[in-house]
Amino acid sequence: MILKRADYDMNDLNQKLESFIAGLKRRNPGEQEFHQAVYEVASSIIPYIANKPIYQDMQILERLSEPDRVIIFRVCWQDDKGNIRTQRGYRVQHNNSIGPYKGGLRFHPNVTLSILKFLAFEQTFKNSLTGLPMGGAKGGSDFNPKGKSSNEVMRFCQSFMTELSRHIGPNKDVPAGDIGVGAREIGYMFGQHKRLSNEFTGILTGKGMEFGGSPIRTEATGYGTVYMMNDMLDVKGQTIEGKICLVSGSGNVAQYAIEKATQLGAKVVTMSDSSGFIYDPDGIDADKLAFIVDLKTNKRGRIKEYADEYGVEFHQGKRPWGVPCDLVFPCATQNEINGKEAATLIKNGCYAVSEGANMPTELDGIRIFQEAKIMFAPSKAANAGGVAVSGLEMSQNSTRITWKEEELQVLLRDIMKKIHDNCVEYGRESDDYVNYLKGSNIAGFIKVADAMLAYGVL
Numbered sequence: 021m022i023l024k025r026a027d028y029d030m031n032d033l034n035q036k037l038e039s040f041i042a043g044l045k046r047r048n049p050g051e052q053e054f055h056q057a058v059y060e061v062a063s064s065i066i067p068y069i070a071n072k073p074i075y076q077d078m079q080i081l082e083r084l085s086e087p088d089r090v091i092i093f094r095v096c097w098q099d100d101k102g103n104i105r106t107q108r109g110y111r112v113q114h115n116n117s118i119g120p121y122k123g124g125l126r127f128h129p130n131v132t133l134s135i136l137k138f139l140a141f142e143q144t145f146k147n148s149l150t151g152l153p154m155g156g157a158k159g160g161s162d163f164n165p166k167g168k169s170s171n172e173v174m175r176f177c178q179s180f181m182t183e184l185s186r187h188i189g190p191n192k193d194v195p196a197g198d199i200g201v202g203a204r205e206i207g208y209m210f211g212q213h214k215r216l217s218n219e220f221t222g223i224l225t226g227k228g229m230e231f232g233g234s235p236i237r238t239e240a241t242g243y244g245t246v247y248m249m250n251d252m253l254d255v256k257g258q259t260i261e262g263k264i265c266l267v268s269g270s271g272n273v274a275q276y277a278i279e280k281a282t283q284l285g286a287k288v289v290t291m292s293d294s295s296g297f298i299y300d301p302d303g304i305d306a307d308k309l310a311f312i313v314d315l316k317t318n319k320r321g322r323i324k325e326y327a328d329e330y331g332v333e334f335h336q337g338k339r340p341w342g343v344p345c346d347l348v349f350p351c352a353t354q355n356e357i358n359g360k361e362a363a364t365l366i367k368n369g370c371y372a373v374s375e376g377a378n379m380p381t382e383l384d385g386i387r388i389f390q391e392a393k394i395m396f397a398p399s400k401a402a403n404a405g406g407v408a409v410s411g412l413e414m415s416q417n418s419t420r421i422t423w424k425e426e427e428l429q430v431l432l433r434d435i436m437k438k439i440h441d442n443c444v445e446y447g448r449e450s451d452d453y454v455n456y457l458k459g460s461n462i463a464g465f466i467k468v469a470d471a472m473l474a475y476g477v478l
């Protein structure tokens with residue numbers, strides 16, 4: 021068979037991608053989530069740098085696929101019965117080319133090195149997209165806060181921070197919250213760092229307003245995810261008003277995505293946690309959301325209690341993707357939409373997805389969304405609002421001034437719009453389809469890559 025020039029180029033690029041990923045898998049055996057995240061970025065970057073030899077000669081993508089360092093440590097703590105418990109703690113400092121390492125801490129029993137490496141890798145591109153000077157990192161532990169008393173959580177957080185404090189600092193690495201790490205855990209960890217260092221410095225973001233927190237940090241990720249959806253719809257001359265939306269999760273990101281979508285006139289009909297999902301055809305209004313915020317933040321209860329309270333369906337052990345809808349906001353965790361579920365969503369009418377969680381759609385699912393040409397905003401763009409306001413919290417801590425809520429609302433809106441427009445600039449295909457995944461990968465890559473070029477070989 022004689023290959024046409026275009027076919028040859030495509031084959032050549034696919035071969036490069038496959039051989040690059042084969043090398044990555046050899047060096048990082050068994051780290052499936054990390055392989056997946058790098059594959060997703062490399063599939064955009066390898067074609068982009070095909071005619072930019074400087075990035076290839078300087079091995080930028082290869083170097084970007086190796087974390088600067090990985091710190092693993094033992095965390096011992098005592099439970100309420102006096103038993104000694106041993107957990108594993110991590111900090112993956114992925115890349116600090118454009119600013120101090122920045123990224124959340126996750127406390128969840130399924131935390132592994134692979135998951136934290138994928139999150140730190142993604143964070144590097146996401147932070148670059150915000151336009152703020154932040155490098156990428158992620159950390160956490162296999163500690164499960166569920167079912168623990170507040171005293172147990174406090175003892176764990178103090179022990180975790182005792183070791184982590186050696187590796188962080190306001191100009192070095194500034195962690196934040198993530199799954200299982202909310203205001204309570206941040207307070208305990210900040211307090212322990214303050215005690216150890218005898219300094220009051222902004223070494224964490226997502227802090228309480230009494231000790232250096234920023235207005236709207238709590239809301240920022242969820243709000244930003246909805247702003248991204250709004251901006252995608254706007255390109256098509258549509259708005260979110262009146263649309264039926266599915267949300268997964270019922271934690272921080274889900275709660276504020278629901279709040280903003282509802283404020284803008286949408287109807288959100290689902291929410292979930294790891295035990296199943298609820299379906300409320302009348303929509304989750306402000307009063308019902310207040311019930312959920314109290315249930316999840318204060319009472320630490322299960323989503324089924326919503327179904328009991330409002331007499332709606334609870335689907336145990338299931339995800340919400342079989343419910344007919346217009347728009348989807350996955351806001352729980354990674355790999356929660358597979359190819360089959362993506363196909364079901366499209367069959368049932370879904371035409372836009374904005375990812376609040378990190379990497380919630382499997383590679384197969386992404387391919388199905390893109391082949392169907394629906395609007396798809398990947399997490400590194402759609403959930404960047406949280407880290408953007410964390411970056412603004414760092415600026416406020418440096419100047420020791422707290423900005424007004426209205427100012428921060430405007431800044432968040434503006435940053436999300438710029439991220440959207442950057443995705444369009446780098447992601448528009450020849451048939452006019454906006455490939456937001458490609459756009460976000462390239463736009464996030466350029467700034468980090470150019471900084472790495474400036475530093476020479478490090």
Ligand code: NDP
Nearest residue numbers: 198199200241269270271272273293294352353377378406
């Ligand atoms: P929370 O801990 O507040 O909430 C997590 C939610 O997801 C809970 O409803 C939880 O249910 C559910 N969940 C967690 N693991 C699973 C699982 N394996 N299967 C099904 N449901 C699960 O976390 P956040 O809302 O902060 O984070 C949600 C997602 O958003 C994560 O992917 C996170 O990385 C991402 N993100 C968060 C940011 C932030 O600012 N908080 C910023 C950017 C991204 P249950 O209670 O039963 O475990």
